[in-house]
Structure formats: structure tokens, C-alpha cells
Amino acid sequence: MLLRIFAALLLMLFSVSAMAGSKPHVVILATGGTIAGEAPDNTQTTGYKAGALGVEALINAVPEAKKYADISGEQVANIGSENMTSDVTLRLSRRVNQLLARDDVNGVVITHGTDTLDETPYLLNLTVKSDKPVVFTAAMRPSTAISADGPMNLLEAVQIAASPSSRDRGVLMVMNDRIGSARFTRKTNTTALDTFKAPEQGYLGQIAGGRIYWENRIEKKHTKNSVFDDRNLKVLPQVVIIQGYQDDPAYMFDAAIEHHAQGIIYVGTGNGSASTRIEAAMRKAEKAGIIVVRSSRTGSGIVTMSDSLPGLAADSLSPDKARILLALALTKTHRPDTIQKYFHQY
Numbered sequence: 001m002l003l004r005i006f007a008a009l010l011l012m013l014f015s016v017s018a019m020a021g022s023k024p025h026v027v028i029l030a031t032g033g034t035i036a037g038e039a040p041d042n043t044q045t046t047g048y049k050a051g052a053l054g055v056e057a058l059i060n061a062v063p064e065a066k067k068y069a070d071i072s073g074e075q076v077a078n079i080g081s082e083n084m085t086s087d088v089t090l091r092l093s094r095r096v097n098q099l100l101a102r103d104d105v106n107g108v109v110i111t112h113g114t115d116t117l118d119e120t121p122y123l124l125n126l127t128v129k130s131d132k133p134v135v136f137t138a139a140m141r142p143s144t145a146i147s148a149d150g151p152m153n154l155l156e157a158v159q160i161a162a163s164p165s166s167r168d169r170g171v172l173m174v175m176n177d178r179i180g181s182a183r184f185t186r187k188t189n190t191t192a193l194d195t196f197k198a199p200e201q202g203y204l205g206q207i208a209g210g211r212i213y214w215e216n217r218i219e220k221k222h223t224k225n226s227v228f229d230d231r232n233l234k235v236l237p238q239v240v241i242i243q244g245y246q247d248d249p250a251y252m253f254d255a256a257i258e259h260h261a262q263g264i265i266y267v268g269t270g271n272g273s274a275s276t277r278i279e280a281a282m283r284k285a286e287k288a289g290i291i292v293v294r295s296s297r298t299g300s301g302i303v304t305m306s307d308s309l310p311g312l313a314a315d316s317l318s319p320d321k322a323r324i325l326l327a328l329a330l331t332k333t334h335r336p337d338t339i340q341k342y343f344h345q346y
């Protein structure tokens with residue numbers, strides 16, 4: 001009898017301690033941006049200093065996040081995202097891979113500036129080897145502003161990173177109650193809060209009344225199904241973006257050749273079209289061993305393969321995201337047919 005009571009007590013003790021430790025563990029990696037920005041005046045929403053607050057201050061501003069997860073934080077960088085470079089983003093990717101390989105980490109949130117938020121999440125969408133949630137968040141108003149958007153965005157990002165329902169959806173971007181895919185979501189407005197959109201594909205889901213509503217899944221390959229990885233990669237191969245417009249000069253291609261670019265994303269008009277002058281410049285770059293990819297300046301739609309123009313087609317990738325994919329593709333191969341396949345798959 002005594003033995004049975006002892007066993008029951010032991011079981012109770014075990015269940016209580018299991019419940020106490022039952023919250024998911026989410027790690028917040030801070031990189032700077034407006035979400036960590038400060039201005040001298042609470043009405044100031046431009047011209048402030050981005051990347052002023054550290055990760056502990058960001059976490060302390062949202063004690064409510066502890067409802068969803070046990071949280072720890074690390075400072076990876078503290079910069080405006082216009083200063084983000086691939087040595088930092090690849091270091092970030094490696095850290096995310098290390099953390100997610102641990103049994104005691106359930107998800108990662110990354111705070112980042114909005115200006116290049118089109119790029120870093122897409123890089124990690126291709127280099128993170130885990131189906132655990134990776135959630136980027138940011139803010140358009142500095143932490144000191146009236147109605148700063150950072151704290152609610154961070155709270156929702158933690159909630160999403162802590163939820164098992166967020167697994168295997170690729171890298172996510174969360175702002176303004178909307179959950180976007182890193183593959184499609186872009187900054188579409190210079191100052192508005194609801195700037196991150198995927199005009200053709202829409203959002204993957206949203207948060208309302210404190211609840212996560214999933215609505216779509218991404219079809220493109222990502223994370224653990226991606227062939228790309230960050231191991232042994234200190235910086236990305238040099239891929240430049242050349243903007244197309246009436247009168248655009250061919251010498252931009254000569255500059256790319258001269259500076260040993262490995263790839264060129266040409267931002268063509270319409271369906272990635274180019275003048276006869278640029279067509280000749282593209283052929284010259286290809287002859288010099290550079291992979292040229294045609295994208296579009298329209299902001300949405302698919303760039304299709306051309307029977308007449310040289311170069312590969314960016315599919316539905318924006319020029320910024322196409323640069324990331326081409327750079328990673330060049331770490332694997334220089335075969336145009338394989339690279340074109342990547343553009344359709346990723």
C-alpha cells in the first residue's frame with residue numbers, strides 16, 4: 001500500500017514538473033532595424049536611429065510573450081538592414097541551423113529592419129535545414145513612437161514560432177496580424193504599416209483575436225527540401241542587379257564583366273523584355289561566363305522563358321529574391337539548365 005502511495009506521489013511530481021516545463025522554447029535573434037529604433041520625439045516616425053535597442057529591451061517590452069513560450073535572446077547584429085551583407089545573413093542562417101538542431105529549441109524569431117526584409121528571410125528559406133518555425137518580424141515605427149507596431153508584431157511572431165501548427169511552412173514573415181511566406185512577400189510601401197504584401201499569392205494566414213488562422217500553404221521547395229546550404233559559405237557569390245528602362249546603357253553589363261560578377265539579374269520591362277542593345281550586352285556577358293537571368297520591373301507576374309532573348313527566366317521571383325537564388329545556385333553549379341530548374345522549383 002505504502003509503495004503504491006509513493007508511486008502515485010512520484011507520478012504527480014513528474015506531471016507537475018513536466019507541465020511547468022511544457023512551454024515551447026523560442027529563441028529571439030535580434031539584428032537591428034526600426035523595431036529596435038529610437039527617436040528623441042514620440043511623434044517622429046522618420047529620421048530616427050535604427051538598431052538602437054538590444055535584444056533584452058525588445059523582450060522586456062513584451063512580457064506577454066511568456067504566455068506562449070520560454071524565451072531567450074541573442075544579439076546577432078544591431079544595424080539598419082540597408083547595411084546587411086551576406087556575411088551577416090549567412091552567419092544568421094548558420095546560427096538558426098545550430099539552434100533548431102537542438103531538442104530544447106522549438107522555434108526561432110528574428111527581428112530585422114524592413115528595408116531589406118525581402119531578402120534575408122528568402123535566403124534562410126533556402127538554407128535552413130529544419131521544419132521548425134522560423135519567423136521574421138520587424139516594425140515600421142521606432143520603439144519610441146506613439147502606436148509603435150514592434151511590440152505586437154514581436155508578440156505575434158513568438159506565438160507563431162511557438163505553435164506546432166507553424167511547422168513545415170517555410171520561413172515566415174509576420175507583421176500587422178498577417179503571416180507571409182518569405183518566398184513571395186515584399187515591401188510595397190515606403191512608410192505605411194501594412195507594407196509587406198504578396199500581391200499575387202496573398203498571405204499564408206493571419207492572427208485575429210489572439211488566434212492563428214492558416215489559409216494557404218507554399219508549393220515551392222524550401223528549408224529541409226532545399227539543396228542549398230550555408231556550410232563553408234562565408235559570403236554569397238557576386239550577383240548584380242541591372243535595371244532596365246528606355247535608353248538603359250549597355251555599359252552596365254561591361255562593368256559587371258570587368259568586376260568579375262558571376263551572375264546578373266536584369267530587371268526587364270514587362271515580361272523581362274530587353275532592347276536589341278541590351279540583348280547584345282546580355283550575350284556578351286554570357287560569353288564571358290556570367291549567368292544572366294531576366295526578371296521584371298512590373299512587381300508581379302511570372303517572367304517566362306524566351307525563344308528569342310538570351311538569359312534564364314526568374315519565374316515569379318522579384319529581382320531582389322532572384323539575386324539570392326542565383327547566388328546560391330552558383331555555389332552548386334554553372335549549368336544554365338540546372339539553374340533554370342531551380343528558378344521554377346524554389
Ligand code: SIN
Pocket residue numbers: 032033034035050079080081082112113114115116138139140141
Ligand atoms: C531598416 O531596414 O533597418 C530601417 C527601416 C526599418 O526597419 O523599417
